[in-house]
Amino acid sequence: MNMNRRAFLKATGTGLMASAFPISLVKLAFGGQDPSQDFTFGYISDAHIQQIKGTQFVRNWDMGLIRAVQEANLLTPRPDFFMFGGDLAQLGKKEELDHGLEIMSNLRGKVRYVIGEHDYYLDLGKYWQDKISPLYYSFDHKGVHFVVLNSILTYDKWTHETWPSPMDRMLAMARLDNPKGSPFMVGDQQIAWLKKDLAKINQDTPVVVFSHSPIQKIFKPWNFWTQDAEKVQALLKPFEKATVIYGHVHQVQYNQIGNITFHAVMATAWPWPYPETYSQLTSCLPKITVPMNRADPFFERDATGWQFVDMKSGKPAVHYQLPDNPNRTVIFDTVTGKPKDVKYQDYNRRIPPQTHF
Amino acid sequence: MKTSSSGLKGMICISAMTALFAACVAFAAPVGLPPVPVPADNPMTPEKVKLGDKLFNDTRFSTTGEVSCATCHDSKKGFADGLPVSEGIHKLKGTRNAPTIINSAYLHTQFWDGREPSLESQSAQPFLNPVEMGLKDHEPILKIVRSDPEYSNLFDKAFGKRGDQITMTEVKQALGTFERTLVSGNSPFDQYYFKGDKTAMSPAAIRGLDVYVNQGRCVSCHRIEQTQAIFTDNRFHMIGVSANQMPESLEELSAAVQNVKEKGTDIAVLSNPQTSSLGRFAVTRDLTDIGAFKTPTLRNIELTAPYMHDGSHKTLEEVVTFYNNGGRLKETDPVPELLSGGIRPLNLTEEQQADLVAFLKALTSPEFAQKKP
Amino acid sequence: MGKNKCLLSACLAGLLGLGFLVFSLSSQADDFTENDLKRWNQEFMSVVMKGEKLFHSADLGTNKVSCDQCHPNAANTHPETYPKFQQQLGRVITLSDMVNWCIQNPLEGEPLPLDDARMTALLSYITFERRGVSLAPGKH
Secondary structure: OOHHHHHHHHHOOOHHHHHOOOOOOOOOOOOOOOOOOOEEEEEEOOOOEOEEEOOEEOHHHHHHHHHHHHHHHOOOOOOOEEEEOOOOEOOOOHHHHHHHHHHHOOOOOOEEEOOOHHHHOOOOOHHHHHHOOOOOEEEEEOOEEEEEOOOOEOOHHHHHOOOOOHHHHHHHHHOOOOOOOOOOEOOHHHHHHHHHHHHOOOOOOOEEEEEOOOOOEEEHHHOEEOOOHHHHHHHHOOOOOEEEEEOOOOOOOEEEEOOEEEEEOOOOOOOOOOHHHOOOOOOOOOOOOOOOOOOOOOOOOOOOOEEEEEEEOOEEEEEEEOOOOOOEEEEEEOOOOEEEEOOOOOHHHOOHHHOOO | OOOOOHHHHHHHHHHHHHHHHHHHHHHHOOOOOOOOOOOOOOOOOHHHHHHHHHHHOOHHHOOOOOOOHHHHOEHHHOOEOOOOOOEOHHHOEOOOOOOOOOOHHHOOOEOOOOOEOOHHHHHOOHHHOOOOOOOOOOHHHHHHHHHOHHHHHHHHHHHOOOHHHOOHHHHHHHHHHHHHOOOOOOOHHHHHHOOOOOOOOOHHHHHHHHHHHOOOOHHHOOOOOOOOOOOOOOOEEOOOOOHHHOOOOHHHHHHHHHHHHHHOHHHHHHHOHHHHOOEOHHHHOOHHHOOEEEOOOOOOHHHOOOEOOOOOEOOHHHHHHHHHEOOOOOOOOOOOOOOOOOOOEOOOOHHHHHHHHHHHHHHOOOOOOOOOO | OHHHHHHHHHHHHHHHHHHHHHHHHHHHOOOOOHHHHHHHHHHHHHHHHHHHHHHOOOOOOOOOOOHHHOOHHHOOOOHHHOOEEEOOOOEEEOHHHHHHHHHHOOOOOOOOOOOOHHHHHHHHHHHHOOOOOOOOOOOO
């Protein structure tokens, strides 16, 4: 690649990927001088397929996943792979998971899965492991080390000893504002596994962790929370380029803690309010986050969406695809070392729909 | 006609302006409509209106000498043409249904895909489209307006410009000004809703209004407000029309985009139905805009059949059926994957659907209401 | 003389009774205690709890969707801003109207009559979760 082209790409930041056209696929490899090549992956999350009765499912959530899959199929250049970020089902039922997988089967490209609490707590992940995916694993792609965690576990007592039936447990975990809820965690077993897994790679290898819960402590009452977040963060500390991408929150969030960049993904199903809108409690939304536009319930897909992620030199740029709204792009600003919305980061550029109360 | 001094000319202009301003104030807000937005660089004057009217109806601005703006925007047909898709020179067919010009002054963008931001900029495009007026460039227009004695007079009066001073800017401004006069409210609905005349609409239409603002959900895009109703939200929505013409594969989408890039949006979308079906996407290249078209106003909708961006719905009854089925003419048709989140099955009864049609027919302004022979 | 005494006593008793009645009537209007307040608050909270239960149940619509799926702790309902011009409906509406819109649309159910106990319960819960926030009618 000649120097002019590389300069052009650097200058335009997200550049060609954001526009998705021209059609001619531009090879964005940095030709050996950088350990990672640039590539894209798609991220679809939080479909919450919900059974009403028999073969009848909530149309609204079905349409959200169907739309995301269809848009993703039209994305050019093609992403290298897709992730599903968890909560495929609403109550973890086989029918819901199967219906969700049926819709996902139309997605053109390889898909890997992250489990969410709505998938897990009915049968503790048995059907998921049998049919869909291991609960935690890692893989490498074009010089980037990817880790998938099951970050929605909780205390053993709550999981095993509290509930008259599996569905009671599932319903308890499904209720976001449950006063009798229990915080998410990764757990010591996975922490130990992660330590061994990361020991195998160099510290200049970019690491990306896919997780359902935030690996941060944002708002405990709604489980925007990972109880052992600091332990996971400590394991990621030695790496120059570390990223965590998480679901569960159904809203735009991003943050930087030390060397780790955090990005939340949108839900295809429905948006959740920002914690600050619950006036009775305080919360800790990352200050750097420019919120998404307020949800307009008169359009079902408002404040939902999916995203594709550009890996540029091992740091992510997240392109949020937001139906009925202007799209949002959050890049990694190499000057400040933090994520930044390309349009709205500056307070003077904020718009009224970004006010939440 | 020259005036004796610039001072007198100024005075005449001012008094004309005052008179027009008074007229504008009275004229500017028909019942049920807000004041007409007028761009700062193109104030309304009677001279511009007269000039614009003549330009609008002039068929000489086409290769065959037979097509003018009025060909597709006929004052006797609600300023549309009654065809599914419009026909230009040699009766060449485009891909899109002619929208009415009535109340287009209230729209934030022009064309079904919003590719032009104003009446002025829109007016110059059809001249250059191979299936509309067919000109290669605007030169033939300028030749005529610069040499024709009647135009010379009118341009002088309207803009104080003659000969080579006359450019497409003045042509567009005159056309825009003329179109800005085509506003109308004061329909039976306006009398009922804003003037409180409970007898202005039939019982069926009154029931239909209730469907419109409640179960029918129409009001969320075709806006009625407390003090005015322009019947559009000026946004773009994919409601499922011509979903089966849309690109389904990446290859088809790529081909359509190539078409747009090579020919320019205006020519590409009118030359190919699949390209046309891209809607707003052809302008923004945003995946979330595929198949989205601008919400048109519903005022005078009774006059402007057939309906939708491709004229594929012949009657209002068909339109209501389409919406009732959640973006499909038949309940058994597949649901388009990229359907706007505002569209869903409505479960209206037959009576509710008929009432809704009755209400839509109450949106016709009296000056355009068709006189039965 | 005895008769008169009886009559006098009867009159006195009547007057006293009347006075007592008047006295007690005038004191009942503004005489409530801490216990009364506690009790009445419990009465209110019992309806708030009914509303909380409804808000988190699948009983209001026909598709098993519950209000809390989009509104955990009734967040994002903004009860303090009603009545307001709801731009998507083109008219000024009340909180009850909006609750009914949600029941009919995302929950695909039938609207509640405005004097229905369930509507009262829902409004009680929604406003209770927003207690302390100043009134801001019309705020979008």
